[in-house]
Amino acid sequence: MPEGLAYTLEFTEERREATAGDTPVRVSTSLRGRHLVSPEMLPDADIVVVGTRADRIGRLPSARSFVMPIRVHFVLDVDQGYRSVLANASKGAKRDFRQQYRKHAWEFGAERDPSWFDFFYDRIYRATMIQRYGDHARTESRDSAYECLFRSGALFHLSMDGERVGGHLCHWDPGSGVLTSRLLGVLDGAEEYYEAGVLKVMYFLLMEWAAENGVRRLDFQGTEAFLSKGTYQMKRRFGTRVILPPNHFGRKRLWLQVRRDTPAVRDFLVANPLLRVTDEGTLHAVYFHDGERPPREDYRAMGPGVEAVHHISLDEFLAGCRHDGRAYVA
Structure with a gap:
């Protein structure tokens, strides 16, 4: 799957670089569906990750492997009012919001002026993506953002002390009452606005606006199903429920299998606890550990949508693995 x-590949490369300290190198080849029937034909690697449809995942072996979502979404039911929404947010998130909210004069609202869309796209959204991700930035095209989101959706502005410093473009489905977060950012992608809490304030004010304007559910979109992903940890603090994506990603899965037992593999697994999908379609959190590496429980998992937490000993999980000096993830 492209x-x-x-x-998945960009995230695992980034995390591998963080844990192993070296720069990943990509080598491309072509695979066919028959490789799922004979996984020994897959590339020889310490860890193999295969993306496929959920109805095909049963063809792959279960030994030293997990079935994961390719992505998860974070949703918030707001039809019971803003007080109910606030009650479910974490104490830390509410404390941070209140502290930041008192420091400045904030103004939040919807905007229909096409000229504001242009400013948002160039100076807020695109500037933020480039500033944050550089060459890895993935941006929605201007035409698509305008035609598919702005014209039928909702574009919000956030002002701090009289200056518009943040924006949030959402998809709106009036039939289901779902408002979906799509594009957002801060003015020029500047770090000073992150430090001022612009994004956190904008999320809370969007939650309040949605609860007061006929929205049934907020969908904060998703991220990779690894608890070490910063987006995962940030979005769960709003009291959201973790779900399989309500789009085509919900019908896709990742199969992760460990082929070799090396120190680098153990470092990677412990540093990146994950979510697995059970046969019943529920989500469980998985933390790895061994005698030298305690589980990374600072990456919180429990909350609405995560039905169980498992702590897995690497000594038991990797029993029977090959051992050699190579250490790479493909």
């Missing part, structure tokens, strides 16, 4: 290159 989406795997843009999501």
Whole structure:
């Protein structure tokens, strides 16, 4: 699946670089469906990750492997009012919001002026993506953002002390009452606005606006199903429920299998606890550990949508693995 290159591969390369300290190198080849029937034909690697449809995942072996979502979404039911929404947010998130909210004069609202869309696209959204991700930035095209989101959706502005410093473009489905977060950012992608809490304030004010304007559910979109992903940890603090994506990603899965037992593999697994999908379609969190590496429980998992937490000993999980000096993830 081409989406795997843009999501899963980039994330695992980034995390591998963080844990192993070296720069990943990509080597491309072509695979066919028959490789799922004979996984020994897949590339020889320490960890193999295969993306495929959910109805095909049963063809792959279960030994030293997990079935994961390719992505998860974070949703918030707001039809019971803003007080109910606030009650479910974490104490830390509410404390941060209140502290930041008192420091400045904030103004939040919807905007229909096409000239504001142009400003948002160039100076806020695109500037933020480039500033944050550089060459890895994935941006929605201007035409698509205008025609598919702005014209039928909702574009919000956030002002701090009289200056518009943030924006948020959402998809709106009046039939289901779902408002979906799509594009957002801060003015020029500047770090000073992150430090001022612009994004956190904007999320809370969007939650309040949605609860007061006929929205049934907020969908904060998603991220990779690894608890070490910063987006995962940030969005769960709003009291959201973790779900399989309500789009085509919900019908896709990742199969992750460990082929070799090396120190680098153990470092990677412990540093990146994950979500697995059970046969019943529920989500469980998985933390790895061994005698030298405690589980990374600072990456929180429990909350609405995560039905169980498992702590797995690497000594038991990797029993029977090959051992050699190579250490790479493909």
